[in-house]
Amino acid sequence: MDSHGECYWHVKQNIKHRFKSAALTKLYKKAAIAYRIEEFNKHFDHICKIYPRVVKYLENDVKFKKLSRAHFGGNWFEVMTSNIVETVNNLMRKAREYPIIAMIDFIISTMGQWFLTRRREAYDVTTPLTPKREETLRKIWDEVGSLITLQLNENEYNVMCREFDAIVNLRSKSCTCKNFDIEKLPCVHAIAAAGKSQPQNTGELIYSMCSKFYASEYWLLAYAETIYHVPPNSQWTNIPEDVTAIQVIGTT
Numbered sequence: 001m002d003s004h005g006e007c008y009w010h011v012k013q014n015i016k017h018r019f020k021s022a023a024l025t026k027l028y029k030k031a032a033i034a035y036r037i038e039e040f041n042k043h044f045d046h047i048c049k050i051y052p053r054v055v056k057y058l059e060n061d062v063k064f065k066k067l068s069r070a071h072f073g074g075n076w077f078e079v080m081t082s083n084i085v086e087t088v089n090n091l092m093r094k095a096r097e098y099p100i101i102a103m104i105d106f107i108i109s110t111m112g113q114w115f116l117t118r119r120r121e122a123y124d125v126t127t128p129l130t131p132k133r134e135e136t137l138r139k140i141w142d143e144v145g146s147l148i149t150l151q152l153n154e155n156e157y158n159v160m161c162r163e164f165d166a167i168v169n170l171r172s173k174s175c176t177c178k179n180f181d182i183e184k185l186p187c188v189h190a191i192a193a194a195g196k197s198q199p200q201n202t203g204e205l206i207y208s209m210c211s212k213f214y215a216s217e218y219w220l221l222a223y224a225e226t227i228y229h230v231p232p233n234s235q236w237t238n239i240p241e242d243v244t245a246i247q248v249i250g251t252t
């Protein structure tokens with residue numbers, strides 16, 4: 001599915017500056033990060049009632065309904081901001097003034113260093129998931145204690161807590177809280193269900209329910225390639241014909 005997202009943080013800043021209401025910004029945040037559509041609707045209705053002048057902006061200008069976590073159709077994982085673009089943008093602040101070749105050299109050498117640092121970091125990890133995701137899972141694991149879990153059938157479990165009664169399907173990796181479905185990392189209910197399903201082998205089952213994109217192995221693979229500098233053109237050999245055929249027309 002083709003999905004187009006919007007940076008949650010940027011929209012929040014726009015709302016802050018345009019409408020100057022801390023209470024509205026809080027409500028926007030609650031609606032934007034809600035996992036379930038009912039939860040989103042509750043906060044959005046609240047916005048409509050208290051701040052009717054904001055609704056047009058949210059519905060028409062930022063297509064908020066479509067872009068909120070609960071409505072977004074694609075794989076959002078836990079990323080709701082364009083931080084990575086901002087990082088590169090920040091890096092380029094000075095370099096964008098450079099002549100084109102110098103700018104490309106700068107990008108190549110910076111990316112090369114970033115890859116080297118991250119490759120080293122990823123190489124030292126011995127856990128199945130990246131350190132941040134391991135920590136997330138540990139925190140969720142600590143919350144499981146107070147939950148009451150009931151097996152319903154071969155795959156489904158009813159997990160009860162004070163605020164929410166969830167139905168977890170371990171086979172389809174899904175939970176009615178929607179957290180598991182959207183982030184592709186087991187929610188507290190799914191971890192409770194995993195404990196009930198395989199008390200002897202819970203850890204392995206939990207890891208099998210995590211998206212491979214959180215695996216330390218995938219992290220390492222992302223930085224596996226080395227980025228080489230482009231040598232002076234006197235050292236260029238074996239240039240493919242389709243490349244030599246290209247005529248670059250410069251402007252002076």
Ligand SMILES: [Zn+2]
Pocket residue numbers: 166175176177178179180187188189190
């Ligand atoms: Zn859940």
